[in-house]
Amino acid sequence: MSPPVLVMPLPEQGHVIPLMELSHRLVEHGLEVTFVCTEHIHKLLLGGGATDEAALGGVRLVSVPDGLADSDDRRDLGKVLDGFTRSIPAHMEELIRVTKAEWLVADSTIVGWCSEVAKKLGVRVACFFPASAAYLGTLLRIPQLIEEGIFDANGFPERQEALERAPNMPPLYPAQMPWSVAGGPEGQQAFFRLVSRNAEATRNADVVVCNTFLDAERTALGLYPEILPIGPLLSRKKKSPVAGQFLPEDTGCLQWLDAHSDKSVVYVAFGTSSAFDPGEIRALAEGLERTGRPFLWVVRPDFTADAAAGSGGGVWTKEWFDGFKERVAGKAMVVSWCAQQQVLAHPAVACFVTHCGWNSTMEAVMNGVPILCWPYFLDHFTHQSYICDIWRTGLAVSPGQDGVGVTKEEVSIKVEQMVTDIGIAQRARSLSDAAHRGLAPGGSSFQNFNTFLKLLGLKERPAAF
Template sequence: MAAVPHVLALPFPAQGHVIPLMQLSHRLVEHGIEVAFVNAEANHALVLDAMAADDGAGRSSSLDADGIHLVGVPDGLADGDDRKDLGKLVDAFSRHMPGHLEELVERIEASGGTKISWLIADEAMGWALEVAKKLGIRSACFWPGSAAFLASTFRIPQLIQDGVIDEKGWPKRQETFQFAVGMPPLHTSRLSWNNAGAPENQPTIFQLVIRSNEAKDLAENIICNSFVDAEPGAFELYPNILPIGPLFTDDLQLKKPVGQFLPEDTRCLEWLDAQPDRSVVYVAFGSFTVFDPCQFEELALGLELTGRPFLWVVRPDFTAGLSKAWLDAFRHRQRVLAHRAVACFVSHCGWNSTMEGVRNGVPFLCWPYFTDQFQNESYICNVWKAGLAVAPGADGVVTKEELSGKVERVLGDDGIRERVGVLRDAARRSVAEGGSSHGNFKKFVELLKG
């Protein structure tokens, strides 16, 4: 009888990368594969704390998430360092994590554990594929974003050759381009590697992209959290990217920890249950978006101006410098926080959120913040025509009138609702028995067990 495959799963150390790889890991465990999930230590601690808060247990009570063994390795940053500073984070983990990953593999195998047979690494952690090759471990790439985003990074040599960008990744001309029919049009000012925080971080981010793309050839497979009908142009352009999504965990049989960095607040469910179908405006901006107090207030007042019930997920660090008295007064006027009653999704357009909205057939109001979110917005508005985008004023602020007006336009557009319904049905078919994503996932499991 063949030995049970033992897989190390390594995400890029950010919330939007951890969750889909954890979702994939749960599915692998269901198919008899042993998984050790390797977070950066700081994120590992956050995940354990969130799990403990969600189940009411002490943090030390569980180092496992329903069959997945959770492990932490240092990322090279100190406790007080800002891990939302992508340049600093990328520089640190690129230098420190390879050695720590190597030591972890040696430690697991020396302790009598099952020999590591596979590494599934986030494509943005290409250095890990180099470690796997050195240690004689087979490897696969997992991409948590859109195939179009990955394709845009693969096309960097062509973009340089065509004179669209220079050798450092900066645009040489201002234009909108499209890699293939059916792919989202993208303006040169919105390239992901140039929109990942402060401009001084760009060289570090760009070099990570280049290194990861070179290392990807060490992997036997590239799997992606998307589905064929959402991105036919991208998958035709790069047929070696295999879609296995949309990955999800919110159906009844899969209520499992997915690597959340913050505990989930489920108190809103009773309130949502009392709302009519498709009546609630759902607002969530992911783990990185930060608004200044002025924009925060306009968003809050714009939601109030819609006159509709809304559910707004607000992280503790979503804005700084806002008057506590103002926020308390606003909370007293409104009931905030996630379900079926949702009519519209005001979103930063992170890919996880985009796939969740698509799978549930919810129209979008797009408000991208950085990296690939502008490309995802282009998919939603220009290709799928499943939503609209907010338009900031000359001062960069999206006004309350702009927000409330666009919400009404999205909710009043029957064409948008019809198109998101078609997309929803295609997403569900893809992961059902006989669907393209379902078939690709089965092939991937067979590869790991081979």
């Protein structure tokens, strides 16, 4: 009998989806998986009121309090982390006892809060990182980076410039570390301590796995050999909803794409948490309109706070946006959310304008879609370096002459370059082929996943990933 496994993600969309996909793979190979999420996320995942296992393909779902009040903003990562820090340890021991877990597969961003309890009860720990190995490796080397004078003992950058680490490796951006988003100096120091604690727990884990693949990050994986790449972890059911989605998806856009020729549509989406300046979003809208090309644009209600409020100092208003949608109605489609993996797999999509979150990046890579980068924060800049400088499968937007905002002219010019550049398209297809080879029997991710399964206690080698 295979040992029970407890899976624990950070309660954020970009972390839940890949860990849910990993959970499905474990269940398919005979492991008993319990997926732990907060009560708030539990409601979002189930939504329709179906039983847990029926809704999630055999993955058992249990919920715990997130430590926040009903009125707290769960889009505030600092609050989410603070609440989770206080709530999870009190429930961890009971979860392990009830599930009889022998392994804890924990998100590396929260493992420091639960690994001590797991180890005390004799439970082995696997750390999962949902972004790039290059970024994870940086976090795992925090003590060395302090010794080298790149950060001080409180995590504040001693150097501001991007630092080259190795050929074919994204530079280190000292000002784009996780704790840099935590507000003032006191908050950043506290967040730095949390990140350092998680990094130490990750270093001490029985195994560290990452949602990446060898040909995408060969140099980084050589520098950080303790990281086992098992990705990209994407749904293999291209015509089914992706498990782990928080928001209802507009499936009508797939029929809309069906009406367009191959490689003709510009797809635009910026994930679940990126929030842009109203002026830049208007520049994006007008830039897309200037191209004259068909586009599918995901605009969340909270994409920008001013947009959600229907204001924006004359830059973005509901009236302006309604007028924009009327002007482009014959050429474009605007939705509040969509089935992104299915959209990127559609032959009509020519390029992807995105914030460069790792899930979005891997989804584009798997489908051979060129990327126009508009990074928001943190590891997005690392991923932009991969896309533009190392893989050369995309371009990046640049600020205007004032150095502040991206202009509509810049958007239209870069989109046109993306759609017409044959070299970028060829390199994107080549990288896609490499990703698929890695997942195929005998490929590097296939073999690494088998190694991971054996560590978890699976006796027989699986026939497929």
